[in-house]
Amino acid sequence: MSHPLNAPQREAVRYLDGPLLVLAGAGSGKTRVITAKIAHLVEQGLAPESIAAITFTNKAASEMRERAAKLLAARKGEAAGKVAISTFHSLGLAILRAEAKSIGIRPGFSILAPDDLETLVADLVATADRARARAAQWRISAWKNALVAPATALAGAQSDDELAAAKAYARYGDALAAWQAVDFDDLIARPVELFDRDAAVRERWQARFAHVLVDEYQDTNPAQYRMFRHLVGDRARFTAVGDDDQAIYGWRGATLDNLAQLPRDYPALKVIKLEQNYRSTVRILRCANALITHNPKLFDKRLWSEHGHGDTIRVMPAADEESEAELVVHRLSAHRFEHRGRWCDYAILYRGNHQARVFETALREQNVPYAISGGQSYFDRSEIKDIVAYLRLVANEDDDPAFIRAITTPRRGVGQATLKRLSEIAATQGASLFAAVSSAQLREGAPAKARDELDKLCALVNDLRHRASREPARRLLGELVARVGYEDWLVATLDRRDAEARCKSVADFIDWLGRKGDADHKTLVDLVQMIALITMLEGREGEDVDAVRLSTLHAAKGLEFPHVFIVGVEEGILPHRESIDAGSIDEERRLMYVGVTRAERSLHLSYCSTRKRAGGKVDCVPSRFIGELAQQDLRFADAPLPPDEAARERAAGSERLRMLKALVAK
DNA sequence: TAGAGATTAGTTTTT
DNA sequence: CTAATCTCTA
Numbered sequence: 206m207s208h209p210l211n212a213p214q215r216e217a218v219r220y221l222d223g224p225l226l227v228l229a230g231a232g233s234g235k236t237r238v239i240t241a242k243i244a245h246l247v248e249q250g251l252a253p254e255s256i257a258a259i260t261f262t263n264k265a266a267s268e269m270r271e272r273a274a275k276l277l278a279a280r281k282g283e284a285a286g287k288v289a290i291s292t293f294h295s296l297g298l299a300i301l302r303a304e305a306k307s308i309g310i311r312p313g314f315s316i317l318a319p320d321d322l323e324t325l326v327a328d329l330v331a332t333a334d335r336a337r338a339r340a341a342q343w344r345i346s347a348w349k350n351a352l353v354a355p356a357t358a359l360a361g362a363q364s365d366d367e368l369a370a371a372k373a374y375a376r377y378g379d380a381l382a383a384w385q386a387v388d389f390d391d392l393i394a395r396p397v398e399l400f401d402r403d404a405a406v407r408e409r410w411q412a413r414f415a416h417v418l419v420d421e422y423q424d425t426n427p428a429q430y431r432m433f434r435h436l437v438g439d440r441a442r443f444t445a446v447g448d449d450d451q452a453i454y455g456w457r458g459a460t461l462d463n464l465a466q467l468p469r470d471y472p473a474l475k476v477i478k479l480e481q482n483y484r485s486t487v488r489i490l491r492c493a494n495a496l497i498t499h500n501p502k503l504f505d506k507r508l509w510s511e512h513g514h515g516d517t518i519r520v521m522p523a524a525d526e527e528s529e530a531e532l533v534v535h536r537l538s539a540h541r542f543e544h545r546g547r548w549c550d551y552a553i554l555y556r557g558n559h560q561a562r563v564f565e566t567a568l569r570e571q572n573v574p575y576a577i578s579g580g581q582s583y584f585d586r587s588e589i590k591d592i593v594a595y596l597r598l599v600a601n602e603d604d605d606p607a608f609i610r611a612i613t614t615p616r617r618g619v620g621q622a623t624l625k626r627l628s629e630i631a632a633t634q635g636a637s638l639f640a641a642v643s644s645a646q647l648r649e650g651a652p653a654k655a656r657d658e659l660d661k662l663c664a665l666v667n668d669l670r671h672r673a674s675r676e677p678a679r680r681l682l683g684e685l686v687a688r689v690g691y692e693d694w695l696v697a698t699l700d701r702r703d704a705e706a707r708c709k710s711v712a713d714f715i716d717w718l719g720r721k722g723d724a725d726h727k728t729l730v731d732l733v734q735m736i737a738l739i740t741m742l743e744g745r746e747g748e749d750v751d752a753v754r755l756s757t758l759h760a761a762k763g764l765e766f767p768h769v770f771i772v773g774v775e776e777g778i779l780p781h782r783e784s785i786d787a788g789s790i791d792e793e794r795r796l797m798y799v800g801v802t803r804a805e806r807s808l809h810l811s812y813c814s815t816r817k818r819a820g821g822k823v824d825c826v827p828s829r830f831i832g833e834l835a836q837q838d839l840r841f842a843d844a845p846l847p848p849d850e851a852a853r854e855r856a857a858g859s860e861r862l863r864m865l866k867a868l869v870a871k
Numbered sequence: 872t873a874g875a876g877a878t879t880a881g882t883t884t885t886t
Numbered sequence: 887c888t889a890a891t892c893t894c895t896a
Contacts, residue, residue, distance in 0.1 A: 261886070294886050319885095336880090389886055456884065557883050616872085698872075738886070759884045781883055796884080819881060819887075878892070 208483070210234075210241065217444070217477045218242045221249070224441040224471040226422070226464075229448055230508045231493070231802035232484030232765065239418055239446055240269060243288055244276040246416055253287035255415040257436070259296060261424055261454075263739055265763055266290050269420070289414070293429050294738055297392035300399075302734070304406060308399055313600035313730045315386040316737035319346075320585075321606050322388060325380055329373035337366075344370040345377055349390035350426045350458030352397065384637070385603040392738075393428040400435040411438035421762075422447030422467075426458035434470070441471050449503040451799050453759060455792045465503060482508045484765055484805050486515025488838040492808070493801045495835040500791050517840040520831060521811040525822075526560075526773075529813050530567035533770050536809065537753065538573060540768065548574055552754040552766040554800050556779045560772065561755050574752040578760050584736060588695070588707045589714055595685055596733045599669045603637035612662055615694035618654040627659075639663060665689070673729040679719030681729055686711065758800045769804035771797075775812045776826045797830045 210218065214234055217227045218241045229235035239258065246256050258273075260266045270290045291299070298316070305312040319342060326345070327338035344367060348358045355375035362368040381387060387395060400407040417437050419425070422445040425433065437443045445467065452461050468474045482490055490510050521536065523529035537551055553564055561577060568575045583589065594610035602608075612619050624638075631641035642659045665688055669681055686692065692711065695704045718732055727735070754766065758779075773779060780793035801808060810831060815822045831839075 263886085292886070392886085453884075457886080559883090757884065778883090783882065817887080821887080872896100874894105874896090876892100876894085878890105880890085881888090 210237075211481055213477050213479050213481075214238050214241075217479070218245050220444075220475060220477070221246075221416075221442075223473045223475060224437075224467075225444045226467055226474055226476045227444060227446040227479060228476065228504050228506060229446050229479040230482060230506055231448065231451060231799070232482040233479035233508070234481075234483055235420070235446055235448075235479065236269065236272065236763075238479070239420060239444070240272040240276055242418065242444060243273045247277060247288075251415050254289060255413065256418070257289040257291075257296070257414045257416070258418040258420070259433075260290070260292055260420045262763075263292060263295075265420060266292050266295075268763075292738070293425075293432070294389060294392045295735075297396050297432065298734060298738065300396040300410065301387070301392065304396070304399055307403060307406060308395060310382075310387070311385045311601055311603070313385075313733075315384065315597050315601045315604040315607065316392070316734055317381070317384075317386050317388050317606065318737065319388070322377075325606075326373060326377065329376050329380075330369045340366065341370040341373055345374050346388075346390050347458055348374060349388075349394045350428050352394065352428050352431060383603070384605050385601050390428070393432055397428055397431050397435065400432070407435055408438075410436060411440070415442060417443040419443065419445045419447075421451075423449050423452040423461060423464050424454045424459045425463045426454075426460060427463070428458075430463045430466075441473070448506075450497050450500070450506070450795055451762065453762065453792060453796050453799060455789065461503060476504075478504070478506055480506055480508055482510040482802075485510060485802060486512045486806055488515050488518060488835070489801065489804050489806075489808050492518055492834040492838055493798055496794060496801065496830060496833050497798050499833050500794055516807050518808045518810065518834065518838055519840055519842055520827075521809060521842045522827070523811055523813050525813050525815050526563050526817065527567075529772060529811050530563040531570075533772055533809070533811055534564070534567040534571050534573060537768075537770060538571060540807070546767065548751045548753050550767040551770070552756060552761065552764070552768070552803065553770045553772060554756055554758050554761050554803065555772050556758060556781060556796070558757060560778075564755060564772070568753065568755075574750070575755055576750060576752040578754060578756045584739065586707075586710060588711050591691065592682075592686065592711060592714060593733070593736060595666075595689065596682075596729065596736075598639070598666050599673060599685075600730045600733045602639040602663075602666060602670070605631075605638050608638045612659065615690065615698075617658045618652070619658050620655075623652070623655040623659075639666070669729070677719070678722030678727065678729045678732055679715070682715045682719060686715065758796050761803050762799050765803055765805055767805045768807045768809075769800070770809040770811065771800045772811045773813070774810045774828045774831060775816075776828055778825075779828050779830065794830060794833075797828075801834075 214237070217225065217238050227235070227238060229238065243256055243258060247253055258269060260269060270288075273288060273290065274286070289296070301308065301310070301314070302312055305314070323335070323338055323342060326342045327333070327335070330338060330341045332338055348355075353361075355371065355378065358371040358374055359368075362371045381391070400410070414436055417433065419433060424447075433443075447464060449461055449464055452459060452464075468476070485493070487510055490508050494508060521532060523532050533553065537553075540546075541548065541551065555561065555564075565575065565577070584593070591610065591614045594607040594614070597604045597607035598611050609624065612624075627638055627641050630644050631638050634641060634644065642663050665685070669685060672681060692708050695707050698704075699707065718736075721727060721735075722729070722732055756764070758771075771779075774797075777785070779797055780790050784790060784793045812827045812831075813825050816825050817823075
């Protein structure tokens with residue numbers, strides 16, 4: 206951290222003569238270069254608001270914001286806050302909002318998550334099968350990321366499933382338009398469409414940014430690359446930072462073509478490589494290098510380090526997933542004790558979220574504090590979704606999915622029958638459910654109670670909407686929850702403990718949102734749109750607590766830990782079966798590479814010889830990737846042997862229990 | 872509408 | 887074979 210910048214880093218920071226690609230190996234001080242460059246640009250006299258720094262995750266964006274603020278604090282205290290540091294998606298959101306009129310959408314448009322759209326797609330492809338619906342949804346998303354229009358998709362459909370998805374694709378767009386809503390992919394695709402067809406708008410945005418920085422460039426998909434090209438224009442003042450060896454989002458449409466294409470699209474492109482690693486020991490690095498040589502490479506790059514050799518990489522076999530978890534946690538505790546370290550120096554990384562479970566159990570059993578990053582979002586909780594549905598409705602009354610959720614939660618006498626009637630009226634009028642409430646036809650059929658409740662909801666939404674831009678979000682939120690009687694409903698329908706927990710979570714949410722609104726002068730509408738893009742409650746818990754981190758390999762990118770355990774390093778898991786079948790081993794290898802390069806000082810790999818699956822036991826084989834590491838730096842542990850007497854007892858005890866169970870089963 | 876019982880699916884990563 | 891989801895009943 207306190208090192209001065211090295212020569213290539215310095216060059217990357219100072220180079221302003223044209224388009225620049227920085228190939229930054231793992232641990233080579235990439236974020237430092239980007240933040241230093243932002244500071245440098247400001248010092249060169251660029252207006253902070255004319256600098257755009259684009260990341261992929263909110264986490265990366267807020268880290269960058271923090272570090273840029275620190276760098277700029279000394280001389281230009283105010284400047285840091287004005288730099289446009291955002292994710293591709295939030296930048297797309299900003300563009301869409303600003304240009305809503307040209308796109309033909311209400312500025313308070315809803316942003317629907319895939320979950321909200323699953324039923325729509327299921328309807329469109331006429332299936333009750335969730336997996337089928339998701340597959341179609343997946344296809345549609347892939348087309349959008351590749352900027353393929355519905356008509357083109359239809360023409361190129363290869364299978365029946367693809368044909369059905371292509372047919373659904375067009376109608377999917379119609380439904381979103383009717384609801385005044387967009388999905389995640391639209392946040393990139395729609396601005397791109399606009400820029401494609403409207404030169405004036407395009408030039409306005411190009412004039413706005415004097416320099417564009419992109420982080421994790423290797424993870425861009427075609428839509429994002431096009432948005433980027435539109436933003437930088439012909440002046441091409443940009444700094445793209447990436448590492449082809451860490452491209453792990455191919456399944457989301459990202460393509461290394463964007464990296465290969467960059468020198469062709471910008472012949473003046475300057476390429477600077479950062480190859481000095483400041484993170485890991487020599488052994489860890491040697492393993493990482495050995496592993497990645499098995500991939501075809503786009504750019505030649507070899508990491509080196511001035512750190513010492515460090516410990517050997519430990520490879521630990523285990524009998525099954527439970528003993529793997531037990532063994533890993535045990536080894537981790539012992540390691541921490543020996544090294545007098547902190548829990549937060551350790552991370553357990555795995556391929557799939559479901560693998561976390563056994564480890565959670567083992568950690569709890571052995572009283573080790575842990576924190577899971579990623580996993581299911583705070584915003585996936587039903588009570589939060591309920592509140593958000595009301596907010597979405599305030600922002601955009603045509604949001605039918607939000608309307609349905611709001612009117613049915615809490616239950617208040619509006620049921621299936623009334624909703625069906627309402628949606629028929631809406632359909633004949635070509636209007637939203639909300640608009641259909643005031644229709645005269647409803648007066649005839651629906652029960653008085655239902656009509657009354659519908660009117661009440663509409664009145665509430667209209668009232669809040671009129672006040673939304675003037676009054677603080679916090680007050681409106683509190684009033685909303687109170688007028689809906691949400692907490693009363695929780696208390697009435699749930700047992701005490703559950704009700705209390707949810708009330709608290711609602712209160713926390715309102716408090717957090719209120720603070721957010723106060724701090725950034727955001728209106729209720731701003732906040733609702735922001736929520737849709739946030740997956741984790743950033744910085745709320747985690748960072749400062751002393752706990753072992755559990756994370757997927759994907760979510761661990763960009764992080765580093767003194768001691769790393771990669772678990773489930775088996776054929777079928779890492780590389781994953783699907784990827785083996787699809788022939789995309791390279792990406793799995795990069796995923797392993799990302800995992801290995803997270804480690805600063807020690808690295809453990811573990812695998813099982815059997816795993817429970819679909820009832821029976823399945824034999825497992827250690828991953829080919831273990832064989833691809835630098836063998837002289839590996840040490841294979843013997844069969845698991847609990848080091849202390851108590852653990853030996855426990856193991857014997859549980860073994861006896863297992864045998865007993867087996868006997869009883871017979 | 873909640874809770875118990877039955878049924879069925881089970882494969883990865885996420886803005 | 888488990889775990890989650892769905893269905894039926896009180």
